[in-house]
Amino acid sequence: MLLRVTRDADNAPAPDAAAGNASPEPPPSLDAFLADIGPRAFRFAELGLRDREDALDAVQDAMAKLLGYADRPAAEWTPLFWSILRRRMVDLQRRRTFRLRWLLPNQPLDDDAMPDWADDGPDPARTHDGREAYARFADAMTALPRRQREAFNLRVLEELDVATTAQVxxxxxxxxxxxxxxxxxxxxxxxxxWR
Incomplete structure (x- = not known):
């Protein structure tokens, strides 16, 4: 983040450049916001839904719905997007559960399969270690109840404040x-x- 400092004749920093007042600036456009949040939203949805295709659908639906709110101030986009995505994920989970229970009423549901991770790094050993660590973390996250997983993702990984997380x-x-x-x-x- 660049912090613009203006100086007066005495070379003293302007009052608005104080370290305590620095805050991240919102992306300049909705397209930039969606491009920035997309990969994190996909990981969030994939951990919650445990299905790559459903996660892609949920994120795309949430992004499309957010386009209808483009006239809102940029400060509202983050909580609004996460609220939309969360509701879309809940809808998908309910539909899947209903469909599977209706089709297979006496069968246990097995939705704990890990997704297939593509090798996208230049160093195979490092990529393997990172993939293994992420798989352990993903296993631990999927074992959490849904509300705990959401709270952890939004507060820790997305770094939303408590009030915004509660709103989402x-x-x-x-x-x-x-x-x-x-x-x-x-x-x-x-x-x-696992250690």
């Missing part, structure tokens, strides 16, 4: 803190077991 999840700030605390404890236990 449709719950109170206290619930967000509880879900996040439980998610961190569960992840710590699971990831320590």
């Amino acid at each position: 999840m449709g719950c109170s700030e206290g619930s967000v803190k509880t879900h996040l605390s439980r998610a961190r404890e569960a992840l710590q236990r699971q990831l320590e077991d």
